[in-house]
Amino acid sequence: MVLKTVVQSLELALDRAAKTRTLEERLRHVTGLREIDQAIASSQDLSVTLGMILDNVAQQLGADAATLLLLDRHSLNLEFAGTRGFTTVLQGTAVKLGAGLAGQVALNRQPLNVPDLQDARVPVALRDMLVREGLAAYYGAPLIIKGQVLGVIEVLHREPFEPSAIWLETFEMLTAQAAIAVDNAQLFTELEGKNLELRLAYDETIEGWAHALDLRDHETEGHSRRVTERTVQLCRQLGIPSEKLVDVRRGALLHDIGKMGIRDGILLKPGPLTEVEWVEMKQHPGHAVKVLSPIKFLRPALDIPQYHHEKWDGSGYPLGLKGEAIPLVARAFAVVDVYDALTNDRPYRAAWTHERALEHIQSGAGSHFDPRVVEAFVQLLV
Template identity: 65%
Template sequence: MVTVSAACERILGYAPAELIGRSFLEFVHPDDRITTSDEGTRIASKGRAGQIGMTVVHNRYIHKEGHEVWIEWNAVAVPNDAVLYCVARDITERRAAQEDQAFLAAIVHASHDAILGVTLDGFIRSWNAGAEELYGYRAEEAVGQLMNLIVPAELGAEEEVMLRRIGKGERVPPFESVRKAKDGHLIPVFITASPILAPDGRVVGASKIAQDISARQAAARQIEALNDGLERQLIHVSNMRKIDQTIASGGDLTATLGLILENILKQLSADAATALILNPYTLTLEYAATRGLHATALHGSAVKLDQGPAGQVALSRHPLTVPDLRTVLLAPDWHDLLRREGVTSYYAAPLIARGQVLGVIEVLHQRTFVPSSQWLETIEALIGQAAIAVENALLFQELEHRNMELRLAYDETIEGWARALDLRDKETEGHSRRVTELTVELCQHLGLPPEQIVQVRRGALLHDIGKMGIRDAILLKPGKLDDDEWAQMKRHPSFAVELLSPITFLQPALDIPRHHHEKWDGSGYPHGLKDTAIPLTARAFAVVDVYDALTSDRPYRPAWTREQAIQHILNSAGTHFDPQVVQVFIAMLEQT
């Protein structure tokens, strides 16, 4: 280098003195030295040959600090002049910008999304390969066309508003829309729109990126369908559990069947549903529960097994689907229902448990109905629950009936024992029945619950059952008992306990036979209990027992009057009797 301007220091970091006398190739990037040397030789050779040589060279130099600098050289060789004249310009930033643009162009071109450049008046200026793939138009077909090429007519206003907003510098959030392909089919897209700025900052157009969201929407619909299915399944399982709990609780059959029918309406989109129970004695199907429309008009009615579709289902033991009810023979009530409600389709299935037909479930629709496999699966589960409910109810009714018969047998046996005891002791004939009725009434006034009243009745009937262990010579003695005889007589409460304790169902009734001779002040027998240590039922019975004895004729005295007996009871309150029980007893007598 012969001479260098001061600008070299700004470009390469070297002062002119550091460069003069050295070869410029020392500062060229190693990768560019050969091409730079060849180009310099070529231009210089023209000058030596008496020609003007000119060239523009872009190459890299190494800055004094070690980084690369891109320089644009304008070189001239003057004829017959050994010096090569060059003007250098730093183009590092321009090269970086060009590389960025090249990268961006490559990204836009390679993107599978449709990327368009659109003027503010709606003309397409650029169209990438993704747009060709999405819309079906080649770039030469689309560029220069208005956006209505791909925007459906009904969305033209949306497009105009968006371009107007971008032109005003407003931000347009990404949005979903629809575009039209070359073959006419509509494509759901997700659009991002951004302004295109001129060097002076003016908005001159819009860059629009459109993503095909067909697969995304299909996946969303599939997920939604799955969620709906899961929600329906969850509701089904929850409702089935509720039905199970209702069945397990032994609730009313009509209410349980009603719950099942309500689930049929909700889960299976039915318009009405009914439940019929088979009466094996009358050979009829009786409507036990109905839901929907005005099917309640059928509640309480019955159909014979040889009539109508329900009877057919019960006899055949198979489900039945009738698309048009007008084609089958129906009872008059059904004709009224069809005419009033417009029911068209019918489905019914038998309720079967342990191989026995218990009834029929009917499902009605006001429209043409073809059951799907899922529908049938759900109805089968609900019908299975209904069959269990009916079977449990029938078993419970049978068990209840048997229990009632057993209780009646128990009570009749107890009453027989009481009558036998009365017959043995002629003086007390009828006494057991009278004191039992009056004690039960008194205990009801004292607020005892019904389940305890049952035990009160049994205990009162058997209060003197222990006298069966007393010899006739003592029990039937017409005169006064001596001390030994009286000691034997006072053992009859203990004999009662020994006799009745082994009988499990009579154990809760032992309070009266065991304690009815105890007294409030503790002077009674057999244990000398006092106050509230004496069971309430025994305290109540003691009052009634004495009252009945006083108001009944005996061989050794006539019956006392009601008033005399009441006065005696009042006088004995606090000694023999519980004062509060006496008050309730007297108030009860005054009501009769």
């Protein structure tokens, strides 16, 4: 009777221990999946996320080696994106769709279990590599999302291996996580490419507008392009953050877009303007605001078109702003604009020399121009 009680107690203890081990194992699986979820949500670096997935595959499935291959839809090759447990360098190499074990998995869109590679038909080159690595068992599964094959995960062991139901369940979850990570990364890359294309289209449109303005006023042909490049250089030297320079560039290209609202008789007049004509000419910064402010992505670029005729001493227009009340980018552009106008031919005068124009700019420091900007401009041209 005592012996029976002891045996029952022992069986109960073993059952509890087995359940505890199973619970601990499932907890490790859940923790690993949570880590991968966080990596997918927080990182756009696919290599980091895939590395974490492979680490979890090796740890949770007791694998001696693991690989993850991604399908290139143009070449129809499976390219190694990550490996664990190999001494042979596989990254940078590829497997043709339908060839080898991984190629069959991707083509057939079904998992492939090879419990003992010695008994399987394996390509000679692959068999030689597996022999060198001492690997004896293989399990591969496709990464599929939205009906498309994205790649393959392979798990290998050094001894013949037959997966259990729990092992297969865990591997299926890890494979699903990998597919989500790859899909997210590809969507992000595609979106980034579309955004770059859209930005390029915006900038090409703006450059077209600037060129059209230059063609209308033959005296200033090429002026917008020249002052834009030099203004960006000067603003960079003045410490304006690089992420703001795109707005500087757009604003410089469009600095005279308000002149679209000025009559040709005034804009193209060969001689001096009358007082009444100057009143109309001075309205072009306001016209620029009316043209550009409804365009959301151009609003941050308004400072140059709106304020580049303001002067350091407050004698400029349209608002008579003074000193640092004038946006820095407009103060920078004003120096570049005047220098470019002086050093290029006009119908009413020949271009000034670099030295003469620079002397004029320096003489205007503290009245027309911000002295600090003039100093930076001189340094830029030295």
